[in-house]
Amino acid sequence: MHVFVTGASGRIAAAVIPELLAAGHTVTGLARSDQAATAVRARGADVVRGDLTDLDALTTAAREADGVIHLAFQNQEMREGDLAGAVTADLRAIEAMAAALEGSGKPFVGTAATLGLILAGFTGRLTEDDALPGGPRIDAENRVIALAGHGVRSSVVRLPPTVHSPGQYGFASALIAIARATGVAGYLGDGANRWPSAGTQDVGRLYRVALESAPAGSRLHAVAEEGIALRDLAAMIGRRLGVPAGPVAPENAERHFGFLSAFIGLDNHTSNRITRDLLGWTPTGPGLGTDLTGSPR
Ligand SMILES: NC(=O)c1ccc[n+]([C@@H]2O[C@H](COP(=O)([O-])OP(=O)(O)OC[C@H]3O[C@@H](n4cnc5c(N)ncnc54)[C@H](OP(=O)(O)O)[C@@H]3O)[C@@H](O)[C@H]2O)c1
Known part of the structure; x- marks a missing residue:
């Protein structure tokens, strides 16, 4: 398959693109700068130049591909406080690619975040069958899933907040930077709330399998x-940095955690059973503790 990948210069794509190439697919990756184009080529993909807001470029690239994996997201803008702007740009980009794919039967693999559902009010152990009518990133997830009713083999991969490989840990990288700056590896309350995680290589494999075989609407x-x-994550970070782990008072959460203050207290216990059963995907990589500290928790 010839696959168009957005976010091709990003961290997740660093696993997705080699996984696709190793399986015999070819890849064209979106790149908005010379630096990104160089990174994408170094991964063995061709480049199409454009920003996420260049909607015509997205439509054309999606039309020319046999399938699309959409990873780009304005993460920097989100970290700077403009989650709404990032979410709107994401939705527009999805619409542009959907315009090229509707009625084609081609696969479109979108990206969502497990924490997004918790932020929008879901409580309990999150399963793949759980969905919400709307919210930041949830609207995009629902839009991609709805394409299944319009002749697209669409699926959405919900990512945990800490997709990790040695040196890169998703939101935990931000927590490390905060702990380094403040001298405390912090958590809120008793720190019993949980976040799921996955290794980047396992995530890359799941995107490839979803592209190849996920049923429409998965x-x-x-x-x-x-x-x-x-609190266990904070202990790992504390051990890594040689700083104490401890609770941060709720009134100090925003100052201490910055953009992460919206997420740090959320309990995001998440099942993967349906994904494993549906696609035969089994994560095999090291756990977060191993990648973070060099030894299992
Ligand atoms: N890593 C995690 O732990 C994690 C957790 C939950 C969800 N996610 C989601 O997974 C997806 C991929 O994450 P990642 O970790 O690979 O992110 P990343 O390393 O920050 O990469 C983001 C990618 O999006 C591209 N991008 C951002 N704004 C763009 C724009 N305006 N036009 C074109 N491209 C743009 C970036 O291009 P440049 O190289 O030019 O900046 C980069 O290729 C995102 O949707 C992210 O929110 C990731």
Whole structure:
């Protein structure tokens, strides 16, 4: 298959693109700068130049491909506080690619975040069958799933907040930077709330399998560890940096955690059973503790 990948210069794509190439697919990756184009070529993909807001470029690239994996997201804008703007740009990009794919039967693999559902009010152990009518990133997830009714073999991979490989840990990288700056590896309350995680290689494999065989309308969980307590995560970070782990008072949460203050207290216990059963996907990589500290928790 010839696959168009957005976010091709990003961290997740660093696993997705080699996984696709090793399986015999070819890849064209979106790149908005010379630096990104160089990174994408170094991964063995061709490049189409454009920003996520260049909707014509997205439509054309999606039309020319046999399938699309959509990973790009304005993460920097989100970290700077403009989650709404990032979410709107994401939705517009999805619409542009959908315009090229409707009625084609081609696969479109979108990206969502397990924490998004918790932020929008879901409580309990999250499964792939759980969905919400709307919310930041949830609207995009629902739009991609709805394409299944319009002749697209669409699926969505929900990512945990800490997709990790040695040196890169998703939101945990931000927690490390905060702990380094403040001298405390912090959590909120008793830190019993949990976040799921997965290794980047396992995540890359799931995107490839979803592209190849996910039934239309599948929600998938790229989750290996279902829930690591935030106090355990803080302990790992503290051990790594040689700083104490401890609670941060709720009134100091925004100052201490910055953009992460919206997420740090959320309990995001997440199942992967349906994904495993549906696609035969089994995570095999090391756990977050191993990648973070060099030894299992
Ligand atoms: N890593 C995680 O733990 C994690 C957890 C939950 C969800 N996710 C989601 O997974 C997806 C991929 O994440 P990632 O970790 O690979 O992110 P990343 O390393 O920050 O990469 C983001 C990618 O999006 C591209 N991008 C951002 N704004 C763009 C724009 N305006 N136009 C064109 N491209 C743009 C970036 O291009 P440049 O190289 O030019 O900046 C980069 O290729 C995102 O949707 C992210 O929110 C990731």
